[in-house]
Amino acid sequence: MMRRNVMLTALKAGAGAAVVVTALTVVSGSAVAQSGGGPLNFLDGLFTGTLTKGNPAPTQPPAAGGPQPWSGEDGASGHPLMMAAAIREAAGNFDNCVAGMWPDAARRNITQDNFQRFTAGLSPDLRIMDLLDAQPEFTKSIWDYLDILVNDNRLAKGREVLAKYKPQFDAAERAYGVDRYIVASIWGIESNYSTQIGDRSVLQSTATLACIGRRQAYFKDEFLSALEILNRGDLRPEQLRGSWAGAFGPTQFMPTAFKRFAVDADGDGRRDVVDNPADLIASTANNLKKDGWQSGQSWGYEVVVPQGFNYMLADRAKSMSFRQWEQLGLRRANGQPFPASAEKAYLLAPAGAQGPGFLMLQNFRVIMKYNPAEAYALAIGHFADRLRGAPPFVQAWPREERTLSRGERLELQQLLAERGFYRGTPDGQFGGQTREALRNFQASIGAPADGFATSDVLERLRAR
Secondary structure (H helix, E strand, O other): OOOOOOOOOOOOOOOOOOOOOOOOOOOOOOOOOOOOOOOOHHHOOOOOOOOOOOOOOOOOOOOOOOOOOOOOOOOOOOOHHHOHHHHHHHHHOHHHHHHOOHHHHHHOOOOHHHHHHHHOOOOOOOHHHHHHOOOOOOOOOHHHHHHHHOOHHHHHHHHHHHHHOHHHHHHHHHHHOOOHHHHHHHHHHHHOOOOOOOOEEHHHHHHHHHHOOOOHHHHHHHHHHHHHHHHHOOOOHHHOEEOOOOOEOOOOEOHHHHHHHOOOOOOOOOOOOOOOHHHHHHHHHHHHHHOOOOOOOOOEEEEEOOOOOOHHHOOOOOOEEHHHHHHOOOEEOOOOOOOOOOOEEEEEOOOHHHOOEEEEOHHHHHHHHHOOOHHHHHHHHHHHHHHHOOOOOOOOOOOOOOOOOHHHHHHHHHHHHHOOOOOOOOOOOOOHHHHHHHHHHHHHOOOOOOOOOOHHHHHHHHOO
8 A cells, every 4th residue: 555554545546446445344553654555546545544555536537638637625634734725835846846856866876867857847746635635435345345356357367367477476486485376366456467557657646745745755755766766777657657646566566665675586687567577476475575474374264253252352462372262262164173273363353243253364464564454455365265266255244234424433433432432533434443442332331342333333322
């Protein structure tokens, strides 16, 4: 998702994905963007309420004849720099702002000729201000999300990609020790195998955000890093196209992440993560390796959670060995034993007591560094297993449960606050603090404290 923090709300900016997903029980807490990769940007901000690679775009169709213009309205965040007057004032100073970044560019060894060439003709894309502060109405559940991303067509394409680029996957696996199926899964989920990359100019987008709006310091670094990429000759300007927040390429690198992780796998002198499969595969693997990937280890296992289980233990901060989990009654859903009983994992219950549980290992945490949403990481891990030949999840999701509207989620937080369980500011976006408050309320009424927000829980809050 900035990939990490500019990532998750609802629509792969510029890529055309038209689905939004609710994250009532799969919020990963506050995200700190790092590489720019997210699940089709269409999930950006979804789970954290923060900006990631490309926040959700409103769902209305673009105006005939071109992209939508800026609404001209104040941003929903209420931030002073997102007020309409502040946006107009900053837009009027855009040329001076860009020119004023020359000293910083020079310190990065960008030549003056290249600075002038690459910044000539840049203009602000104010439509991005609406996307930056968008507050979409999430309407998809975790199971709908997985259905969308892990489907037969995408799996078939993934197997074709694995076969077509087998030498490149072989080389990356030897060099970095990262499972090829995970790399292929990220490629498939981030851009549907290069078919949904985004079409906005990364330079224009990052320059706009560096000079206008509430994330200027962050995006100034991204803009200057994009100039470094062009100055070095790794990519051409026409290749630097992607989401409105600057993520580009089939596995969605932010410019700063490109600098940290991109590698020249075929020795041609360029790190081309857009059109060169060898560089793309190796760079994505290098990213995961440097984030702590453990070779030969799974991301996690689907488990059956026993009746009466204490779901207060379903917490990322509460890792235990597989042996300890077994002593609490958890078993692998496929009936097989855990491969290493001493390994530590934490329990994720994305649909509460009504759905499957998962014991997550270190590599799941690594995937979440690529994109800080548990739903995203679960989709990546499951997609990789399916590419490997594994069957779908064994247990059923509670598909009869309807998702709460944003208004209902806001009301739920307000009711939790009124009853002393929630100390945050109600905003309709569920994070770890909301889930903890919900668990404590559920425990107080003798219900499974699984933190799963349902219409029944809302009704019980209303009744108290």
